[in-house]
Amino acid sequence: MTTTANGRDCGQKISLKKLSILLICGVFAFFAFSRYGWKVQEWYPKYRYIIFCGEEKSLNATASIIPSRLDQLTEVKLERMLYPKPETLKPPRTDVLTITPWLAPIVWNGTYNIDVLNAQFHKRGVRVGLTIFAIKKYTVFVQTFVETAEKFFMVGHKVNYYVFTDRPNDIPNITLAEGRQLVVLIVPSYQRWQEVSMRRMEMIRDFSSQRFINEVDYLVCVDVDMRFSDEVGVEILSDVFGTLHPGFYGAGRQGFTYERRPESQAFIPGDEGDFYYAGGYFGGTIEEVYKLTNFCHNAMRTDRENKLEAVWHDESYLNKYFLYHKPTKILSVEYLWDNGFGVPDILKRRRFVAVPKNHNAIRNKRSIRRLRNA
Structure with missing residues (x-):
């Protein structure tokens, strides 16, 4: 083919x-x-x-x-408990603000269940440090402070009382409950009470990094010239908390006694500010308390170099810190009160109150007119 x-x-x-x-x-x-x-x-x-x-x-x-720290987390599981059901449409308090614009709770009586909170914190084995400064004649307040704390403060939990003092021999020997101890920390004194007040931030900072971080989980920093008169428990604990000042809880921004001089590190402009926080009651985790006290100490040191002293000393710097580092929880005036203000209707409990005293005899010419006239 x-x-x-x-x-x-x-x-x-x-x-x-x-x-x-x-x-x-x-x-x-x-x-x-x-x-x-x-x-x-x-x-x-x-x-x-x-x-x-x-x-x-x-x-x-x-x-x-490569082990993960997540494998080491402690499970916090509550046992069976009986308590009233929370009502979504019936808030426990409508007469006061109970939450901030940044969603931090403001602690008032009736806004929490202490039994549930105690169960959670007991499961975690939380240890709490309580700091007070008993410098010079302020040692006279230690016994009343500690005895009332044993009755009302963190009852049933582990507590270390840290007493900063220049007079260790004046600190009384007080019998404490099991799991609680009093630790005397010897520190220098200063001639002016204002200097003593401001040095607290430096001392708390230093001991937080050197000692407290190894001994406790939370730190509560308060004034010694006070007494506990009602229960104060784990409801106050949070990453970092402040306390409403009893003289300014109902005041507007212009009424707050912030530091108003722009050259000061504590300066807060007149159109800023959330609340006025008391210098005598703050706390949180050791890490957060370290950050707070470190900021305040460094700001004070800068002002001192410029020959400035904020109007209300450590309290002014504390308010500056909380303005730009919002607290994760705020304590109401139940947790810091002066009976000289009377008893307003919103005040269901007075948990921590000022001890009546002769201020001039204790610290030489300190006046409380600011509070009386607020």
């Missing part, structure tokens, strides 16, 4: 065509791989490892080599 040669020619043409197509595809594939192939390694580096080495036992072996 005459088709043999032609057929051979056709077959050769078809083979050359296929070869050309394969060659073009190969060149394209090489180009694509050389340009984009390594990006697969960038996109999926760990998945490549899993694919190539990915037998289950290999992955488990790798995980055991």
Whole structure:
């Protein structure tokens, strides 16, 4: 037949065509791989490892080599408890503000269940440090402070009383409940009471980094010339908390006695401010208290170098800190009260109150007119 040669020619043409197509595809594939192939390694580096080495036992072996701190978390599981159901449409308090614009709770009587909170904190084995400064004649307040604290402060929980003093021999020996101890910390005194007040921030900062961080989980820093008169428990604890000042809880911004001199590190403009916080009651975790006291100490030191002293000393710097580092919880005036203000309707409990005293005899010419006239 005459088709043999032609057929051979056709077959050769078809083979050359296929070869050309394969060659073009190969060149394209090489180009694509050389340009984009390594990006697969960038996109999926760990998945490549899993694919190539990915037998289950290999992955488990790798995980055991690199332990995670998440494996060490303590489970806080409550036991069966009976208590009234929270009512979504019936808030426990409508006469006072109970939450800030940044969603920090303001603690008032009736806004929490102490049994639930105690159960949670007991499960965590929380340790609380309570600091007071008994400098010079202020040692006379220690006994009343500690005895009333034993009756009302963190009852049933582990507590360390940290007493900063320049007169250790004047600190009384007081019998404490199990799990509670009194630690005397000897510190220098200063001639002016204002200097003593401001140095508190430096001392709390230093002891937080050197000692407290190893001994307690939370620190509560209060004035010593006070007494506990009602229950104060774990409801106050949070990352960092402040307390409403009893002289200014109902005042507007213009009524707050912030530091108004722009050259001071404690300066707060007249159109800023949330609340006026008391210098004699703040706290939180050791880490957060360290940050707060470190800020206040450094700001005071800067002002001192510029021959400035904020109008209300450490309290002014505390208010500056809380303006730009919002507290995660705020204590109402139940937790810091002066009976000289009477008893307003909103005040259902007076938990921590000022001890009547002769201020001039104690610290030389300190006046409380600011509070009386607020």
